[in-house]
Amino acid sequence: MxxxxxxxxxxxxxxxxxxxxxxGWVPFVIYVGFVNANPKPSLIKLLSxxx
Amino acid sequence: xxxxxxxxxRSYFRATEWNPxxxxxxxxxxxAAILDFYPPQALSVSLSSCPTQAFASSCSLSILPSLSGSLxxxxxxxxxxKDKPSLHSLVHxxxxxxxxxxxxxDPSRKDQLLYGQLHLPSSRLHSLYTRRLSxxxxxxxxxxxxxxxxxxxxxxEMYITxxxxxxxxxxxxxxxxxxxxxxxxxxxxxxLIDKNYRENSxxxxxxxxxxxxxxxxxxxxxxxSTGLKGHFSLGGExxxxxxxxxxxxxxxxxxxxxxETQSPPTVxxxxxxxxTGYLSGTYSATIAKGLSVASRFEFNLYSYESVTTxxxxxxxxxxxxxEDEYFDENLQxxxxxxxxxxxxxxxxQGAASLAIQDVRHTNQxxxxxxxxxxxxxxxxxxxxxxxxxGYLKARMTTEKSIxxxxxxxxKSMLVSLGLVADLSNPHKPVQSIGLELQYLSxxxxxx
Numbered sequence: 001m002x003x004x005x006x007x008x009x010x011x012x013x014x015x016x017x018x019x020x021x022x023x024g025w026v027p028f029v030i031y032v033g034f035v036n037a038n039p040k041p042s043l044i045k046l047l048s049x050x051x
Numbered sequence: 052x053x054x055x056x057x058x059x060x061r062s063y064f065r066a067t068e069w070n071p072x073x074x075x076x077x078x079x080x081x082x083a084a085i086l087d088f089y090p091p092q093a094l095s096v097s098l099s100s101c102p103t104q105a106f107a108s109s110c111s112l113s114i115l116p117s118l119s120g121s122l123x124x125x126x127x128x129x130x131x132x133k134d135k136p137s138l139h140s141l142v143h144x145x146x147x148x149x150x151x152x153x154x155x156x157d158p159s160r161k162d163q164l165l166y167g168q169l170h171l172p173s174s175r176l177h178s179l180y181t182r183r184l185s186x187x188x189x190x191x192x193x194x195x196x197x198x199x200x201x202x203x204x205x206x207x208e209m210y211i212t213x214x215x216x217x218x219x220x221x222x223x224x225x226x227x228x229x230x231x232x233x234x235x236x237x238x239x240x241x242x243l244i245d246k247n248y249r250e251n252s253x254x255x256x257x258x259x260x261x262x263x264x265x266x267x268x269x270x271x272x273x274x275x276s277t278g279l280k281g282h283f284s285l286g287g288e289x290x291x292x293x294x295x296x297x298x299x300x301x302x303x304x305x306x307x308x309x310x311e312t313q314s315p316p317t318v319x320x321x322x323x324x325x326x327t328g329y330l331s332g333t334y335s336a337t338i339a340k341g342l343s344v345a346s347r348f349e350f351n352l353y354s355y356e357s358v359t360t361x362x363x364x365x366x367x368x369x370x371x372x373x374e375d376e377y378f379d380e381n382l383q384x385x386x387x388x389x390x391x392x393x394x395x396x397x398x399x400q401g402a403a404s405l406a407i408q409d410v411r412h413t414n415q416x417x418x419x420x421x422x423x424x425x426x427x428x429x430x431x432x433x434x435x436x437x438x439x440x441g442y443l444k445a446r447m448t449t450e451k452s453i454x455x456x457x458x459x460x461x462k463s464m465l466v467s468l469g470l471v472a473d474l475s476n477p478h479k480p481v482q483s484i485g486l487e488l489q490y491l492s493x494x495x496x497x498x
Contacts, residue, residue, distance in 0.1 A: 022196050025178050026124055026167040033106035033126030041102045049100035049108045049492060 052091075052142050052458045052467040052487060055099035055109045056123050056166055060179075061140070062131045063164045067183055068156050072148035073221040074214060075236035075286040078303045081318040082335040084143040085345040085362040088444050090456035090469020091485030100492040104130040123168035129160075136491065138439050141465060142458045145335060145343040145364055147310040147318070150282075151240040153218030156186035174198045175205070188215045227292075234290035238303075242282030279317055281308040299326045316343070328352035341366035341439075362446040367459070369440045451475040465489040 002010065034046055064071055072080055097111035109123045166179040181191045194209040209228040215221065222237040284305040291298035301324040308314040317336040328351050335345035343364045350357045441459020451474040458467045467487040472480050
């Protein structure tokens with residue numbers, strides 16, 4: 001069984017992971033799109049649909 | 052009208068030879084295009100771009116009733132088809148889904164697609180990840196997350212789905228993290244499918260189809276049988292949630308005509324959920340050129356409540372100098388007879404939908420390049436040869452609710468107009484009026 005301290009650490013770690021996934025997902029999608037692109041487009045074309 | 056991300060997702064499924072309509076969860080998809088469409092309920096503008104063949108971005112702004120927006124990005128590991136989207140592929144329309152067949156995909160390919168949409172100012176995130184695990188299976192993970200701790204009004208959700216398609220049957224395992232709901236479903240296909248496969252494999256697939264003059268009482272398919280030619284799909288689903296202490300089961304039976312016969316496109320679906328007592332029967336068919344109708348009767352065996360929904364969809368054709376062309380509801384394409392050759396050539400290369408994705412269409416599409424393009428001042432990213440000017444949909448229920456939607460094009464924009472009315476409310480009969488404008492930028496992709 002986990003101690004209360006460890007439970008708290010796990011809960012904290014899960015919360016941090018959730019926040020990281022929430023704000024990191026869109027940059028990760030852009031990164032994957034940039035890495036897969038051949039030839040590489042300019043970053044502004046990748047980021048902005050208006051470009 | 053579907054958004055650009057959904058269009059790209061469909062293109063991804065087409066590129067990876069995956070048929071989402073084979074699953075039990077899509078049993079009622081054909082009639083849903085007529086009976087369950089969602090008109091725009093606000094004033095919104097969206098702009099989408101495809102800077103590379105495997106990446107798309109989109110931003111949208113909703114002005115009324117409240118100011119909000121979203122930014123979406125989508126990345127795929129496989130190059131998506133370069134054909135310009137037709138109006139037909141950007142609107143949910145009634146059509147016959149492709150015949151179920153076992154996916155024969157390269158086993159070494161583990162293609163994936165990532166999608167993220169960030170809504171502002173709420174910072175809500177919609178995300179999707181799908182990965183092909185094997186030629187016959189794939190994994191989908193979708194979620195809605197909030198930066199703040201989730202509330203009852205704004206719950207965070209995550210769905211994990213494993214899908215398998217073996218051709219004659221498809222199965223799906225799904226788990227919802229938020230409420231601990233697990234479900235398993237299967238859909239078996241039987242009927243005229245095997246016969247159709249044999250005919251396809253035996254007949255040499257040519258670019259053009261021979262049209263012979265037929266008597267009105269002649270069997271259109273020439274195989275001696277009369278009536279609708281179709282196949283059946285029988286499926287069921289069980290679901291249970293330990294957290295909610297609930298469980299259920301549902302079964303469904305569907306009959307639909309084969310996509311490439313002379314039978315008028317017809318889909319009949321019966322659904323039964325014995326535990327909740329829900330029973331529904333749906334009939335949808337194309338009754339005239341470009342005109343499809345659908346009706347659904349829903350009944351609860353325990354409360355005796357019932358709702359009947361009627362709907363219609365009209366594909367408004369573009370006025371053309373050549374009046375011989377007509378819209379083939381089976382092929383979902385504009386076809387033009389050539390009496391001197393006795394053949395049909397396809398004019399619409401972009402209208403090849405998910406429903407029709409076999410080799411014959413690939414071959415037929417090559418013939419369109421010789422067709423005379425129709426001048427059109429539409430967006431450069433939209434197919435110029437689109438034979439459809441717009442789609443008009445209407446739905447009414449016995450609860451005195453009327454819903455109207457027009458989806459079409461205006462200059463270089465895709466336009467969707469919607470109206471929702473509730474005649475049972477004399478003080479406010481018009482519930483909402485919406486307008487959605489969508490522009491597809493070609494990006495730097497060669498077209």
